[in-house]
Amino acid sequence: MKKISIVIAFSALFVAACSSGNDNNSTESNSSTNSNSTENQTPSATTPESNANAEMVQVPAEINELLNKNTCLSCHDANDKVVGPPYKEIAKRNYTPKQIVELIYKPKPSNWPDYPSPMIGLPNVPKEEAMKIAEWIVSLNK
Numbered sequence: 067m068k069k070i071s072i073v074i075a076f077s078a079l080f081v082a083a084c085s086s087g088n089d090n091n092s093t094e095s096n097s098s099t100n101s102n103s104t105e106n107q108t109p110s111a112t113t114p115e116s117n118a119n120a121e122m123v124q125v126p127a128e129i130n131e132l133l134n135k136n137t138c139l140s141c142h143d144a145n146d147k148v149v150g151p152p153y154k155e156i157a158k159r160n161y162t163p164k165q166i167v168e169l170i171y172k173p174k175p176s177n178w179p180d181y182p183s184p185m186i187g188l189p190n191v192p193k194e195e196a197m198k199i200a201e202w203i204v205s206l207n208k
């Protein structure tokens with residue numbers, strides 16, 4: 067009989083130990099919610115965009131008309147790469163207006179290795195109009 071009462075006493079202790087352990091655990095898990103406060107420190111990542119579009123070229127109406135009439139607009143944009151390079155980029159090559167006129171009549175695809183479909187020469191563009199376009203392209207390089 068003594069053995070049985072000892073076993074009962076042990077199991078009672080065991081149950082008591084378990085339930086007090088559970089109480090401790092529940093108070094610990096409550097305190098963990100505080101760790102989320104670091105979210106407020108996430109840095110904003112908006113800087114690269116503002117650099118890229120710093121200087122958007124506006125095409126004057128007169129020039130836009132010439133570009134449209136001579137089909138340049140189907141392959142070129144002033145600011146963005148389309149089939150051909152943006153006029154903003156061409157301006158950085160420091161051509162004279164005369165050189166640009168010649169390149170409109172006789173393009174040199176080897177100047178632009180990143181553009182797989184080459185420009186076809188446009189000999190039908192009136193020289194006066196080609197010159198106005200060329201002078202405008204040169205003026206983009208400030």
Ligand code: HEC
Pocket residue numbers: 133136137138139140141142149150151156159166169170173174175176177178181183184185186188191199
């Ligand atoms: C069929 C598409 C297409 C049309 C139309 C077109 N271009 Fe191009 N252009 C290109 C491509 C592609 C390049 C770059 C590769 C090359 O020179 O062949 C280019 C390059 C140029 C260059 C740079 C030349 C150099 O060697 O640095 C100039 C300037 C230019 N184009 C002006 C014009 C003008 C002005 C017109 C309209 C009169 C025009 N382009 C019409 C596709 C075109």
